[in-house]
Amino acid sequence: MSDQPTSGPSSAKSLFGTENNPSHIMPAKLTLDSKIKFRCHPEVSCFTACCGNINITLTPFDILRLRKHLKMAAPEFIHQYTTPVFLEKTDMPGVRIKLTEENRCPFVTPTGCTVYASRPTTCRYYPVGMANFHERSDEDAEKATDQQFFFLIKEPHCKGHEESKEWTIREWRADQGVDVCDEMNKDWMALVMRRKSFGPQASLSEKAQRMFFMTSTDLDQFRRFVFESSFLDTYQIDPEELDRIREDDIALMHFSFRYLASSLFGTQDLPIKAEKIQAKAAEIKKKQSEIEGKADSTYDELKSIRDNMLAELNSKKQ
Ligand code: SF4
Ligand code: SF4
Numbered sequence: 001m002s003d004q005p006t007s008g009p010s011s012a013k014s015l016f017g018t019e020n021n022p023s024h025i026m027p028a029k030l031t032l033d034s035k036i037k038f039r040c041h042p043e044v045s046c047f048t049a050c051c052g053n054i055n056i057t058l059t060p061f062d063i064l065r066l067r068k069h070l071k072m073a074a075p076e077f078i079h080q081y082t083t084p085v086f087l088e089k090t091d092m093p094g095v096r097i098k099l100t101e102e103n104r105c106p107f108v109t110p111t112g113c114t115v116y117a118s119r120p121t122t123c124r125y126y127p128v129g130m131a132n133f134h135e136r137s138d139e140d141a142e143k144a145t146d147q148q149f150f151f152l153i154k155e156p157h158c159k160g161h162e163e164s165k166e167w168t169i170r171e172w173r174a175d176q177g178v179d180v181c182d183e184m185n186k187d188w189m190a191l192v193m194r195r196k197s198f199g200p201q202a203s204l205s206e207k208a209q210r211m212f213f214m215t216s217t218d219l220d221q222f223r224r225f226v227f228e229s230s231f232l233d234t235y236q237i238d239p240e241e242l243d244r245i246r247e248d249d250i251a252l253m254h255f256s257f258r259y260l261a262s263s264l265f266g267t268q269d270l271p272i273k274a275e276k277i278q279a280k281a282a283e284i285k286k287k288q289s290e291i292e293g294k295a296d297s298t299y300d301e302l303k304s305i306r307d308n309m310l311a312e313l314n315s316k317k318q
Pocket of ligand 2 (some may be wrong): 039040041044046047048049050051126157158159160161
């Protein structure tokens with residue numbers, strides 16, 4: 001996928017790197033300096049073959065970029081071009097590109113990708129996948145390390161591997177704009193992976209799911225939420241940052257990830273105003289006193305019932 005206009009991913013590619021068909025993955029761990037031979041261009045016999053029968057999950061950055069390219073508002077774009085999914089087997093709602101009745105990407109034409117400059121992250125990755133390998137030493141948990149490596153996906157129909165053009169993985173990623181996408185997506189992907197690590201037992205409330213979906217898919221609505229609700233009464237936000245997120249969509253997107261981290265996982269990414277914390281503490285204390293008061297009266301009631309029963313028993317004995 002080097003020369004524009006070009007084609008995209010295939011069913012073998014996935015945003016989170018866990019849906020790849022193992023039989024298409026080359027059994028070699030690659031580094032940024034490893035070399036691959038690959039080129040995708042309109043003259044390859046398979047051109048656009050890989051833009052169908054695919055699962056292209058969209059990140060917030062993908063959605064923002066695509067809808068700007070198409071000059072569409074988020075709700076319109078989401079309705080027309082996407083279908084809802086749960087992300088990475090979690091209960092976090094997201095979207096993927098809605099394929100046509102022919103099972104093709106709606107943006108592909110015989111001459112290539114019509115949104116090439118704004119194509120999603122998944123399309124840019126193919127055919128180089130990335131994985132994080134978590135290595136843990138049982139003797140010393142402190143030595144646990146995360147190792148990033150790359151792998152090549154070779155599907156029989158993809159003729160790009162027969163081309164002579166040689167690149168390092170680093171060059172390939174820079175050419176495809178993958179580094180930029182990774183930087184834009186990393187905090188959002190970390191939220192999803194963090195949620196996944198809790199396992200299927202933990203579940204998000206419907207309210208939290210709605211908030212995650214709105215924030216991930218519609219930054220205009222998130223901006224209204226920040227500036228037109230009681231949001232700013234609750235969170236302590238630097239005035240300069242407020243100015244930035246009022247105008248700049250990318251700054252707002254990164255801010256939204258911090259908001260999600262703090263509201264979903266209780267991180268300190270967005271500090272809550274001291275008076276709000278005090279008001280909440282007072283509310284909790286009031287509730288506690290009410291519960292304690294209720295427990296006291298229940299105890300008194302039970303005690304009086306017991307005393308009456310004992311008195312009745314004693315009078316029967318006499
Ligand atoms: S967005 Fe473009 S590159 Fe990606 S699958 Fe669709 S047509 Fe292909
Ligand atoms: S060479 Fe590979 S990436 Fe390019 S169009 Fe063919 S199948 Fe798709």
